[in-house]
Amino acid sequence: MLASQRRRRIAEELARAGAVRVADLAIALDVSEMTVRRDLERMQEAGVLVKVHGGAVPAGRSAEEPGFDVKLERATAEKSAIAKAAVNLVPPGSSVALSGGTTTWSLARLLPSVPGITVLTNSLSAATELHRQRPAPSVVLSGGVRTPSDALVGPIADAAIRSLYVDLLFLGVHGMDPDAGYTTPNLAEAETNRTFVANARRVVVVADASKWRTVGLSRIAPLEAADVVITDEGLPLEARRALSEVTELVVAPLGPGSIREVG
Incomplete structure (x- = not known):
């Protein structure tokens, strides 16, 4: 699977679940956790998500603070x-x-x-x-x-x-x-x-x-x-x-x- 395909799958799962975990993505995508972390880093640089401990959440949500x-x-x-x-x-x-x-x-x-x-x-x-x-x-x-x-x-x-x-x-x-x-x-x-x-x-x-x-x-x-x-x-x-x-x-x-x- 190409990197672009993996990242599209990650983005789809993020939209569906509201958060993703590195371990779960590694199993679902049949790649190493290191590969998933690199994908998350690139997606964070693109403003798609924000990395958190063990996974990621959509950009804008983890820092959103309702009054x-x-x-x-x-x-x-x-x-x-x-x-x-x-x-x-x-x-x-x-x-x-x-x-x-x-x-x-x-x-x-x-x-x-x-x-x-x-x-x-x-x-x-x-x-x-x-x-x-x-x-x-x-x-x-x-x-x-x-x-x-x-x-x-x-x-x-x-x-x-x-x-x-x-x-x-x-x-x-x-x-x-x-x-x-x-x-x-x-x-x-x-x-x-x-x-x-x-x-x-x-x-x-x-x-x-x-x-x-x-x-x-x-x-x-x-x-x-x-x-x-x-x-x-x-x-x-x-x-x-x-x-x-x-x-x-x-x-x-x-x-x-x-x-x-x-x-």
Whole structure:
């Protein structure tokens, strides 16, 4: 098969699936992984795609960062269910960190029900919501430069977070993928989130099912970096199996019923 034919096949699969993996392409095209990587490099130079860890995504998608208000309208029932499951993990009197995101914002609305907690966050929206509640918990806002997702990032945010240690981090992500791990489109936000992860005793990723196989431009951490992943019933079986192999998986029900743990 000619290089041009391979690259056309890759582009077709990318359009169909929204992401491609090097290992899968090597099998499908009956070539080495090195050959696939060279094809991806040429296609990236042509502006067709963006290479990520283990594969590639369409150009423009991995760096696309929807605004907070746009994301707030997506998967609202799922995020609410995830937040209800997440708040049950918060012990009274603990220190809790919230990263930016609309799922963590949903959780911020419920956290004041837990007595005596201190919340560290880089999310302006979450901090505003926490201050609006009565009784309001103690809130520490990191400072930094604002992103489209309403998060504060950069050296100031990183330094503030690095100086504190929390019992529990609730991490919102743009995508989660077996090869790419947890990702975000924003390079600075990825660094700030990595600082959060490093300074938390326990990491809980909160992500609705649509985040599976979505890959952002910058990696935050591998899947196994999370102690717990909380998602919703829409997560496919193959995703449940993959996550359960590396972390505790909690599936929050959208309807009546108790929270189900897998693995």
